[in-house]
């Protein structure tokens with residue numbers, strides 16, 4: 130007992146330090162949140178820390194204004210479509226390709242996989258201009274589909290790489306056993322490989338979702354009317370430098386959603402799904 | 409149910425390895441055949457070709473009336489138990505067992521009935537809702553068995569299904585699998601490198617060496633009439649002692665082992681091996697099983713001309729028996745097969761020290777008083793001797809070829 134208390138006190142300085150670092154890290158987010166709660170006229174006059182001395186100032190009026198703003202709501206919906214759409218598409222294609230690269234023998238498989246890996250080093254920016262002209266001629270410019278396809282395409286090298294390397298770790302016996310049990314390749318994929326690949330799929334999905342949710346560059350390039358929330362907030366910033374009472378809550382909403390998604394999926398990360406299958 | 413027939417089946421891997429050569433074997437309907445052999449001899453490869461997991465390079469493979477060379481696994485209607493069990497980790501025991509049936513769109517109540525029966529037979533009752541990770545090794549093994557039996561397939565294939573279990577459980581499961589196979593009457597091909605499993609479980613045992621089938625026979629016949637040196641040395645533990653001897657015929661037959669050391673052969677044994685006539689005055693390989701040796705002090709009245717004398721080098725007491733390593737005046741056979749077999753687990757090296765002595769391993773009664781370093785006299789049961797041709801390695805049985813076919 131005494132020993133345990135001793136150990137705890139010895140660890141205390143470290144824990145305090147960690148808490149301080151974490152708090153410092155959170156300051157901008159907290160600042161943003163508190164700003165979003167302050168009345169507009171006060172924001173420019175006072176700092177957000179004013180709320181600490183006068184908690185009664187806090188209201189959700191700004192949020193109400195955001196939810197009433199048709200443009201911002203449309204933008205939010207567009208973001209959801211782009212982020213969810215491209216994440217689902219990417220995960221599905223990556224998982225299928227990853228399974229094929231891992232377990233289905235076909236001619237030229239290994240060289241092709243090397244090519245896929247090589248594509249990892251192509252920076253997205255180099256493709257902006259060529260794809261721009263392509264989209265203009267094909268009518269994909271300024272559409273949600275165009276943005277979904279672009280994000281998916283640039284997510285694929287990493288997605289396939291991640292999936293293939295995870296799937297290759299599935300014991301061969303499992304797949305063969307399923308084959309003998311009467312499963313087709315498609316059944317094996319959906320009934321065995323996907324459930325077993327959940328940790329990798331969750332990781333890929335979260336990264337892609339966060340990345341595309343926060344994207345500004347691609348959306349600015351390929352959209353005019355099709356504006357995700359990042360572009361909408363950015364536009365607000367340019368048009369009226371002063372309307373922070375819309376920008377702050379909108380930014381906070383834009384930040385809170387991926388955070389919620391992250392926490393919803395994170396429990397799949399560390400699961401040892403393969404335990405008990407062989408040996 | 410159906411027979412499984414290899415008709416001149418070979419397997420050459422992409423890198424040129426010839427893992428199975430011209431294999432001819434028919435597992436009859438309802439029969440339990442054990443495929444046994446040292447590591448790397450091609451047992452797993454042969455089994456995987458039946459399962460459809462490995463392409464067949466040459467020959468035909470038949471299941472029932474159907475040649476299945478190009479039939480995919482899922483349409484072969486066979487079940488396989490893997491050494492690793494290969495349970496689906498994300499499914500419960502029930503779903504693991506029912507997996508194959510659901511894929512075949514068997515009616516739900518029929519699935520329930522079959523799983524229920526299998527879990528009763530295999531004693532899995534309380535475990536059906538568990539995931540594999542919450543099972544012990546023995547329970548996982550039984551789930552893997554359950555998955556195979558509910559399918560009611562044409563044939564069972566098992567690849568060393570017991571090798572991950574501890575010794576006691578292995579003995580128990582050995583009996584259980586045998587009983588189950590008897591009850592179900594399903595054609596079974598069982599791979600193992602454990603000869604105890606092979607001898608106790610198989611209706612017939614097929615011995616493989618370097619991709620080639622050596623002999624297929626019921627266990628006792630394999631033990632009594634090994635077709636060649638390899639089978640003789642492989643079956644039996646500890647392994648048969650192999651000595652070089654010269655056969656002499658002076659009225660009766662004698663095997664001369666060394667200066668003034670000879671064994672008189674049993675007349676009946678000789679009569680059963682007409683092929684021996686051609687070897688008068690020639691060298692042969694003489695095989696003496698450890699269990700055919702006994703301490704002379706415990707065998708009153710054994711004839712003088714059936715005894716070997718030597719120093720007791722090592723005495724291993726196992727409680728129920730004593731393994732005696734005795735250096736006798738004789739030459740250990742040098743046929744190349746010993747070295748190959750020496751890599752096989754549980755084999756006592758048959759060795760000499762180059763000075764005209766060979767170390768024999770005898771399996772003596774625990775009542776023996778012999779002590780290490782002392783002289784020990786052994787009685788040889790000459791009725792059970794084995795004689796092989798030193799060049800071809802074939803057992804000498806029938807008159808013409810000096811070989812035995814089975």
Ligand SMILES: Nc1ncnc2c1ncn2[C@@H]1O[C@H](COP(=O)(O)OP(=O)(O)OP(=O)(O)O)[C@@H](O)[C@H]1O
Pocket residue numbers: 421422423425426427445446447448449450451452453454601
């Ligand atoms: N995919 C492969 N490519 C090339 N050679 C292979 C392959 N699989 C097996 N072999 C070779 O084929 C031979 C037979 O292998 P196999 O696995 O059938 O042996 P086994 O009798 O099952 O041995 P063990 O008792 O160790 O399991 C071995 O020499 C092995 O190295």
Ligand SMILES: [Mg+2]
Pocket residue numbers: 451452453
């Ligand atoms: Mg094997």
